[in-house]
Amino acid sequence: MGLSEFFTDYTLRNITLGTSILGAICGMLGSFAVLRKQSLLGDAISHAALPGIALAFLITGVKDANFILIGALISGLVGTFWIKGIVKRTRLKSDTALGLILSLFFGFGMLLLTFIQKMPNANQAGLDKYLFGQAATLMEEDVWVMAIVTGISLLVLLLFWKELKLLLFDPDYTKTLGFNTRFLDILITTFIVLAIVLGLQTVGVVLMSAMLLAPAAAARQWTNSLGVMIVLASIFGAFSGVFGTAISASQDNLSTGPVIVLVAAAFVIVSFIFSPERGLLFREIRFRRNRRELHLKKTLTFMYHIVKEHDNISRPHAIRILNNFQGYTRKTLNKLEDERFVRIEGNQWSMTQEGFNEAESIYNQLGNKND
Incomplete structure (x- = not known):
């Protein structure tokens, strides 16, 4: 992929910009999921979004990306707060609740997709692409939406930086200081869900959790500072998007989403081996x-x-x-x-x-x- 191609090819430009922005926001918000030991949350949310995708199509009757992503967002939020409700009101632990919601929502979503595919409606073709993603369908409007959401996420992090940092490392102390921990928890969880929903079109339901966690896991190996970790995770995520798109564009029959995830995994492997403090080599x-x-x-x-x-x-x-x-x-x-x-x-x-x-x-x- 030449530099001139990036400026002249509309589709390639949209994919590269979209995947780099997606990687950055996933790295930024994934850092909170990793440090809060909620790594499975990304997997559960991405799978929980599938019924929303199908229901949005059934209600509207059109395969409009905006309606579909709104449906995915609502479904993902419902699944997330069901998980929190189960943990709070029952004796089940979070991993059990995550597994239950993941299986329930994904099974329901697959059932709806099967039903839609048998409908005599030509508009239903392509909904299954949300399972594994199809970056080639990214439009300029989608890239702008990703950029706006990333900007809002960054602004929220800066505004609530002190509160979110306290919540991350000592929730009880945060509560004693008078901060509304429930609001902060809902705020960061909502943005994590939003980031996952944005990535469904590019990476897909199945691989989205890896996109959320891999850059953050790689960044964690290099630093003990939250701020530095978020910056590094954003950089790793953005480069994963750019390199994955470049590799996919240079070869025929290579799906962009899986390649991006593999590049992110390569960052994790290199970090696990070569980071000075925690790396296996230096250890x-x-x-x-x-x-x-x-x-x-x-x-x-x-x-x-x-x-x-x-x-x-x-x-x-x-x-x-x-x-x-x-x-x-x-x-x-x-x-x-x-x-x-x-x-x-x-x-x-x-x-x-x-x-x-x-x-x-x-x-x-x-x-x-x-x-």
């Missing part, structure tokens, strides 16, 4: 470094005991004990020599005064901890 490096340091300390403390028990460390008996010690490797000895804790002469080695002092310090620290 392994730290583990190996700590193990080497532990090896060095173990060797030093052993030598410390030997030195304390023998007045003359150069006596053959003491050197024999040291050389038969199995708690070190030649590499460990070389490291100790580099740090001037031991002295190696040929095949024999002994502890320096500096090494003795360091080992004594380690030994005293261990003794204090045990006390």
Whole structure:
């Protein structure tokens, strides 16, 4: 996909802009879902929107994107607040409620879609595209709607930043400060539902939850700051949309929605491996470094005991004990020599005064901890 194509091809321009905006808003709002440990909520909402899509068509009789998305929004909100009602009024946990609503609404939606497809009405063709998404159907009006909703979401986040941050990390304390936690919860949940509904046309019911969660999960690996996480998640989501669209446009028979989700998953994998604090690679490096340091300390403390028990460390008996010690490797000895804790002469080695002092310090620290 060339840059000139982006400016000249109407469809490609709409898809690229639409998917990048969708990725940004999903990353921004998905951060709240991830941090509130409501990862399954996105899956439940996207599936709960399906009956609304079908009912909107049955009521209006036309396949108008605006009516369909309004129906999806209403259905998604109903499903969301049913979940919250079940958790609040019964002994069922949130994951059980999510599973129940997801299955119930998706089953009802599939039933309605099957009924619609058997109707003698040519307008019903294409409703099943909302299951897996069809980015090629994006119009300029759809992109403007996405941009406006993203702008409103950003404005709401800035206006209620302090309250939402408090609600996220300490709901009880937020309530004691006098904030309306129910209103804040409804506010952020409504915008999450709105973001999911906007993405149904592009990514589809089945994959929408991944679009909501993947950028946020990737961003979480890089930072402990909420603000930085939201910015990173928005960037990851936007790039997922752009790269996914580019890959899809460069190859025949590649659906845009699934490719975007796969690109977002690639961001997650890279983040899980290479992030400095939580990444698997750096965690392994730290583990190996700590193990080497532990090896060095173990060797030093052993030598410390030997030195304390023998007045003359150069006596053959003491050197024999040291050389038969199995708690070190030649590499460990070389490291100790580099740090001037031991002295190696040929095949024999002994502890320096500096090494003795360091080992004594380690030994005293261990003794204090045990006390």
